[in-house]
Amino acid sequence: MRIGVFVCWCGSNIGGVVDVPRVAARAAHLPYVAHSVDYKYTCSEPGQNMIVDAIQKHNLDRVVVASCSPRLHETTFRKTIARAGLNPYLLEMVNIREQCSWVHSKEPDQATAKAIDLVRMAVAKAARLEPLSEGSITVTKKAMVIGGGIAGIQAALDIADAGHKVILVEREPTIGGKMVMLDKTFPTLDCSACISTPKMVAVAQHPNIELLTYAEVTEVSGYIGNFSVTVKQKARYVDHSRCTGCGTCWEKCPQKVSSEFNQHIGIRKAIYIPFPQAVPNKPCIDAANCRRLNGKKCGVCAKVCAAGAINYEQQDEYRQVKVGAIVMATGYDLFDWTQAYGEYGYGKIPNIITGLQFERLVNASGPTGGKITRPSDGKEPQNVVFIKCVGSRDEAKGKAYCSRACCMYTAKHAHQVLEKIPGSRVFVFYMDVRAPGKAYEEFYQRTVNEGARYIRGRVSKISRKGDKLLVKGADTLLGCQVEIEADLVVLATAMVPSRGSREIARTVGFTVDQDGFFQEAHPKLRPVETNTAGIFLAGVCQGPKDIPDTVAQASAAAVKVCALLYKQEIATNPMIAEVNESKCQGCLLCRDVCPFQAIETKTIPNNAHDQAKTQTVAHVNSGLCQGCGCCTSSCRSGAINLKGFSNEQIVSAIKACLCEDNFAELVRKVRKR
């Protein structure tokens, strides 16, 4: 056995705190160590070549790299030692950056001592490493995209254009999401519907895309390449194969309901399409509000439907589909300011609206036909106040984060007011103006030049004054309080994860961050992947962003999906659990603790005492096992071992940690306490 130890400086990241040469010198005296050196940047090309050369020159058969987290470079170094002809799993990494230099930057001596301990443990473990080989699983060549906003649409189109089958699942009756509600998009002032509705139509017509609207994902099982997804098709009470979308039913329906698509400014019917360009352009019945479905006498829609498409008996349907990859694109909702901002009237004062409501007001296809009016009396406002950061950057009431798009859409709203209402005055209360995009700052300056008054400060109170709103705030540049008699106040409310996003994350099986946004695998280097293999992220579900960033991320996710679906089969992680059947008692405690449902049962012959009998033992499904180790630690008879982290390997590392002199010191410390 000949072990090589390579201790990395990581520039000054490790070398600035830990005495790296000393760690390497100490490691040289450990059992089995044949070669021990330190190096500035071990992950660099010359660093990797140094390892390859050392393996060949010193005839090494195990390698220990003491550097950063294995999550960053374990794959890198596995490939490196494979180049030198070693089995890639004969590598052991020691994280002396996150676990030594970064957390103990004020105590360099102790950090060095800890690094030496960790290296000793790794060497002891490395001496017991076994070569492992990867298996392979086949890939189902179909993807699922969950969420039909612009992120989901873009991802689905890109995957479908690359030649793969896609299922797009949307819980609303139409795709389009929030983007199709908008009037114009900054900074180019493109008509939002004009650029998003053609994409919606493209989705509906694409031969590779199967569109499931008014449907929800209820269950996901399986693993990368082989997911099994249960989709609930909610009852529409309209047979879309018969419906022609003529529109008679929603014209005649007597039940009026507040329109969600119009942000509750305006109404729809109980049988409805959300907006005229909806895809699919066929109605569904809102069961909660339909008179007939709530036991009252009605049935008007069924009477007027010439195609006989109305079916009040329709039930929710469940179907199961197999896919190889899943893209999450569940988008956002707006922060509910009415629950948090008492100083703005808790939503009880009229004419205080959200940015999305303003979009519907200013939209030519909106409830006012594009005329900006006050919701209370339909008058055209003269003085309009915009308040930014409502819920964003406000830990006391809302969220700590910046919602990223508000500065720009508020600038656009201000521009639209000044453009549509001659002689109007616009005031924008802001804390900072964040315009970090191509042509964004220029757009903001254009709005300022058009006459929007930007006032640096927050609004502390909005109250009624006659039929106007008295807005009290501060101009911190002027250093005094200011007040404005406004006709309309528009709040730039924070983006929050869409309702039900935590539940869908749990269903699909990945983690969310502290704000409920979906957690990416790495904030910089793996921004569209989750920690669960085969599940990708697109759009605001991962964190607030504007349309250009959303579309870019959706395309990035699509590329990741395509890279996966192009493969016939993918390599599996060999570091999974393994059952020693001769030790297994068949108690199946492991099956209860496994978070991935990877433990199955198996019947084997048991010929003890010369009696031909059978016995039930645990068996690990290598496709499902993620190598978490829960089963190993729960097994009473020590029959399950995790390859690469076997009991023997772990125990030898612990023994090395508690070697005699260390052990004595530990006992002394414990006694002192």
Next chain:
Amino acid sequence: MSVAFNLTNSLKDNFGFINNVSKESGQPVEQCYQCGKCTAGCPVAFAMDYPPHRVLRMVQLGLKENVLRSQAIWLCAGCSTCTSRCPRNVDLAQVMDCLRSLAKREGVPLDDRARDVSLFYDCFLNTVEDNGKLYELGMMLNYNLKTRQLFKNANTGLAMLTRNKIKFLPAKTKNRRDVAMIFQRVRELEGKAR
């Protein structure tokens, strides 16, 4: 500015003032994004009641009364450091000049140092109008009389006189009539501007 300032009224009533300042100074005051570089480099900002960037902010929001009565616009030395450093190409020295001119024309009552500076300007222009060029002794005596501090800087004046740095009697230019015509023309123009 201790009570809350009503911006709706201010912009309604003083819209003309904001436009006037922009037009007369030829400066796009709405362009200013309040970075404060003018204040940072101003050599007299320490003595001002409002720092230069705030003077511009007050113009932007139409705080006419406050800005025209401020000491700051009179204390500005017109060195143009602000102008040369402004990232938004606003010639703030020009705006200050314009504000002084407006304050004069509107007959804004001045006090303290603003009054003195304004008086100094008047005295200077009077002697130029009378003599076609500067008559230092006359100007200073006039200024001292009007500010009621007769012997202010008398020592310096005496020293300069004995060293022949300033003249006892005014030296008049040949083209006094031309200079007088310039003054007359300016008065006509200002009359129109009014």
